[in-house]
Amino acid sequence: MTDILLQTRDLSKHFGGLKAVDRVALEINTGEILGLLGPNGAGKTVCFNLISGVYRPTAGEIHFRGRRIDGLPSHLIARQGIGRTFQIVKPFASLTVLENVLVARGITRYGRFGRLWAPWKSGSEVAAGMEMLERVGLGDLAHRKAGLLPLGNLRRLEIARALVVGHQLILLDESFSGLRHEEIAQLEALIRRIRDDGITVLLIEHNMRVTMELCDRIVVLDHGRKIAQGDPRSIQENEQVIEAYLGRGGGRHAA
C-alpha cells in the first residue's frame, strides 16, 4: 500500500541569501507516520509552514491527493483536509477547551457567507466536539479555559483541533517537546491510534527515542537539504545523518 498522499517536488524557500529549504522532495504515503528529523535550523518547521500555507514557496511544487496546493493561503490548505499543530502552542486562550474544538468544526462554514449566521453551540456540534475531546483524552477538561491548561494538555488540544480539520493528514510540530515522561508515552499511544484510524501523520521531533519508536519512515534534513530517508533502523546507521548530528568523525567517537 504505497499510495502517495502528499508529494513535494524541488520545494525551496529562500530568505534573502539563506536557503532555508532547498529542493526538497518529500513523499508521504497514505496511512503512515512520517518523521521529519534534523538538527536545529535544518528547515523542518519551514517545510511545515510551506506545506500548511504559512509561507509561499520560492520554487517547487506541492501536490496533495493529486491537486497542486503550493501557494494557497493557510485557510484554504486547511479546507483541503490538512490539520496542523504549532511548535509554540497557540490555543484560543479565553475560550474553553470545547470551544477551541468547535472553532475547528466551523471549517465547512467559514467559506460560505450564507452559512455563517447559524448558532455555533448547537447540540449536535457540542456532541461532536465532546467526542473529539474524549478521543484525545480531554473530555473532563471540556469547560476549562484553554489558557489555564498545562502544556501537555494544550498539545492534546491542538491535536484535537488539527484532527477536526485534518481528516486526511495532520502535521505535528514538536508535539513532544517540554512534556514529562508519562505524558510522552500517552501521546505516543494517541498518535498511533490516530494512524490506526486511517489518518496520515507527518511529525517533526527532536526526541530521538520517540522518533525511532513511532515513525514508519523518517526523512532527515540538514541545512535545508534532504540528506537521508528510510526506515528508522537505516537512518540510525546512516553515515551522513550521524555526521549532521555529531559532526565529522563524530560517529567514530559515538561508537
Place this chain on the structure above:
Amino acid sequence: MNAYLITIGTLIVIYAITVYGLNVIVGYAGQISLGHAAFFGIGAYTAALLSTKAGLSFWQALPIVIVISGLIGILLGLPSLRLKEDFLAITTIGINFIVEALFLYIPFFGGALGIGGIPRVVLFGVKLKGLAFFLLCLSFLVIVMVICWWFTRSWGGVACFALREEESAAASLGISPVRFKLLAFVIGTMMAGLGGALYAHYMRFISATDFSFPMSITFLSMIVLGGMGTLWGPLLGAVLLGILPELFRPLVDYRILFYTALLLLMIRFQPGGLLGEGSLVRKWLVLKPAGDHP
C-alpha cells in the same frame, strides 16, 4: 420628563449604538481602531447631505447611509486590516484625520460651516422630538444589541474570536483572516453609520469637529471602561462617560486628561473592563463567567 435628562439620554444612546460597532471591531475581532469617529462622521454627513441636498426622508436615506458607511468601511478596511497592532492603530488615527479634513476643506461638505438645517425625523406624519426621538434611538439600540448578541452566538462571531486570540491558529482551521476582519469592520462601520445618521438628525447641525480624533478616544474609552467584547459593557461605558462630563461641567477642559488617566487605570487594574471577566463588578454581582462552571 426633564428635557435636560432626555437630551443627555439621547446622546448616550446614540453614542452607545456607535460604540457597539466599535466593540465588534475591537472587542470581538481584536482589531484596534482609533478612528471610529470617522465612520460616525461618514454616517452623519451622508444622512445630512441626503436629507438637505437630495431631499430624502430619514427613512429613505437610512438604508443608503448604512450601505455607504459599510462600503467605505470595506474600502478603508481592506488595506488597513493587513496591518497589525500599533501600525493598525496609527493607520486608523490617520483615517480619522483625513476624513475630518475632507469634511472641513471640501465645500461640498459645507466646509468650516458644516451642514445645518437637517430636518427632524418624521414617523407616521409626526415630527419626533424629545422623548419620542429618544425612544426611536433606544429602539435602534435594542436592534443593534440583538445583532451583537446574535453575532457572538454565530459561526461568523466565533471566527472573529479565534482571530482575536491567535490569528495563525485560526487560519490553520480554515478561517480567512482578511475576510473575517473585514466582516467585523463592516458590521462595526455600519453601526457607526447608523449612530451618525441619528446624531445628524438629532443635532440638526453638524460640523467636522464633531467627528475629530478625541471623539474616537472617547468611543474607545467607553468600551475599555465598560468591558471590551461583552454584551452590556459598551452600554455601561457610554452611560458612565456620557453622564460624568455633565456632573463635572467645570472640568470640561480636562476631559481628555481624565479619559487618558481612566484608560491607564482601567488597563492597569481592570483590563477586562467593569463588566469583563474576573472584574470587581462581576465578583460583586456574583456573576460567573461563562464556562467556569463545569
